[in-house]
Amino acid sequence: MSRKSLYERLGGYDGITAFADDLMLRLQGDSRLGRFWQNRGDDGIAREKQLLIDYLCSSAGGPVYYTGRDMQASHKGMHISESDWAVFSIGFRVSLPARQ
Amino acid sequence: MSRKSLYERLGGYDGITAFADDLMLRLQGDSRLGRFWQNRGDDGIAREKQLLIDYLCSSAGGPVYYTGRDMQASHKGMHISESDWAVFSIGFRVSLPARQ
Amino acid sequence: MSRKSLYERLGGYDGITAFADDLMLRLQGDSRLGRFWQNRGDDGIAREKQLLIDYLCSSAGGPVYYTGRDMQASHKGMHISESDWAVFSIGFRVSLPARQ
Amino acid sequence: MSRKSLYERLGGYDGITAFADDLMLRLQGDSRLGRFWQNRGDDGIAREKQLLIDYLCSSAGGPVYYTGRDMQASHKGMHISESDWAVFSIGFRVSLPARQ
Numbered sequence: 190m191s192r193k194s195l196y197e198r199l200g201g202y203d204g205i206t207a208f209a210d211d212l213m214l215r216l217q218g219d220s221r222l223g224r225f226w227q228n229r230g231d232d233g234i235a236r237e238k239q240l241l242i243d244y245l246c247s248s249a250g251g252p253v254y255y256t257g258r259d260m261q262a263s264h265k266g267m268h269i270s271e272s273d274w275a276v277f278s279i280g281f282r283v284s285l286p287a288r289q
Numbered sequence: 290m291s292r293k294s295l296y297e298r299l300g301g302y303d304g305i306t307a308f309a310d311d312l313m314l315r316l317q318g319d320s321r322l323g324r325f326w327q328n329r330g331d332d333g334i335a336r337e338k339q340l341l342i343d344y345l346c347s348s349a350g351g352p353v354y355y356t357g358r359d360m361q362a363s364h365k366g367m368h369i370s371e372s373d374w375a376v377f378s379i380g381f382r383v384s385l386p387a388r389q
Numbered sequence: 390m391s392r393k394s395l396y397e398r399l400g401g402y403d404g405i406t407a408f409a410d411d412l413m414l415r416l417q418g419d420s421r422l423g424r425f426w427q428n429r430g431d432d433g434i435a436r437e438k439q440l441l442i443d444y445l446c447s448s449a450g451g452p453v454y455y456t457g458r459d460m461q462a463s464h465k466g467m468h469i470s471e472s473d474w475a476v477f478s479i480g481f482r483v484s485l486p487a488r489q
Numbered sequence: 490m491s492r493k494s495l496y497e498r499l500g501g502y503d504g505i506t507a508f509a510d511d512l513m514l515r516l517q518g519d520s521r522l523g524r525f526w527q528n529r530g531d532d533g534i535a536r537e538k539q540l541l542i543d544y545l546c547s548s549a550g551g552p553v554y555y556t557g558r559d560m561q562a563s564h565k566g567m568h569i570s571e572s573d574w575a576v577f578s579i580g581f582r583v584s585l586p587a588r589q
Contacts, residue, residue: 201501201503202502206552224327225329228327228367229366230363233363239556253539254535254538254539262330263332267330301401302401335454336456338454352403354438427527427528428524428567430564432558433563466529466531467529
């Protein structure tokens with residue numbers, strides 16, 4: 190029985206970062222979801238990706254202290270539809286690496 | 290000769306906040322500039338407006354410690370065109386209150 | 390009957406800033422509480438004072454969007470004693486301006 | 490000849506985090522430097538350690554976007570003496586893992 194944390198099984202910080210890179214590119218390039226990252230600056234997008242990495246690492250049991258907003262506060266008012274979530278969910282699973 | 294700071298002449302914190310409220314509504318409703326605030330969450334927009342208020346107050350000589358990014362870093366990569374700046378500049382002047 | 394908000398009755402942003410300036414100087418100079426601000430950098434203290442101003446303005450009904458931590462999170466682990474709170478409470482009331 | 494980045498040679502994110510954990514405990518327990526972390530809250534210290542990790546990873550060539558203050562701004566006014574730096578420097582080298 191594995192005693193590894195999900196953080197370790199996803200390849201640790203670098204594995205989760207590679208996942209986040211892949212996921213962000215996939216979502217930004219998606220015709221239905223790309224609108225959420227259009228017309229924004231480089232620094233804002235880089236900060237958001239770093240927060241995503243920190244959130245994922247922290248949630249998966251990694252040694253990261255997440256100081257960003259909670260998910261509800263950060264998404265309120267974005268008018269994310271049910272079908273947006275469905276598309277996101279598929280992209281998330283496609284980008285997710287095989288757990289070790 | 291006036292010895293008042295620009296901060297005071299613009300009506301202090303509340304005057305500059307009213308200005309920022311008016312300016313943000315004007316820009317968000319503009320057909321050419323509105324894209325910069327579309328598809329974003331309520332909290333992100335509220336934070337951005339607060340940073341605008343803090344930046345304006347601080348720049349005008351008010352008692353505010355601005356801790357946000359500098360203007361170059363925050364706008365890099367947004368692909369703001371010359372005509373975008375021209376439209377912004379007009380909106381800025383229209384929203385600006387008469388200095389006291 | 391007054392319909393003014395507490396924010397207005399405390400003199401608005403500038404009144405609350407003057408209050409925070411006075412309070413911080415009083416607490417930093419206090420022989421029992423001064424330890425909380427010793428050995429810290431200028432920028433860290435300036436940021437903390439700005440967060441205090443933002444928190445007070447927001448709590449008093451002013452047009453400020455407070456994005457700092459909640460009071461419980463920011464004070465946990467500081468080992469603030471009952472007598473520390475009593476000293477703080479007196480300083481707070483002494484610095485507080487007469488409400489208009 | 491090694492083509493590994495310093496980030497990799499220090500053991501990546503987890504190696505640098507273990508280093509930062511060790512260093513922070515060493516400095517906080519030091520009779521001359523411990524004053525810089527006394528009388529502060531848990532959240533503030535956890536945030537500072539995370540910023541240290543992010544800064545080290547980013548400086549060493551790792552995939553981390555550091556959004557904290559620069560070193561000069563964050564240390565100004567702390568009255569760090571020459572001998573403080575000497576003690577820090579020794580602790581830094583003692584905590585630093587052997588590069589791979």
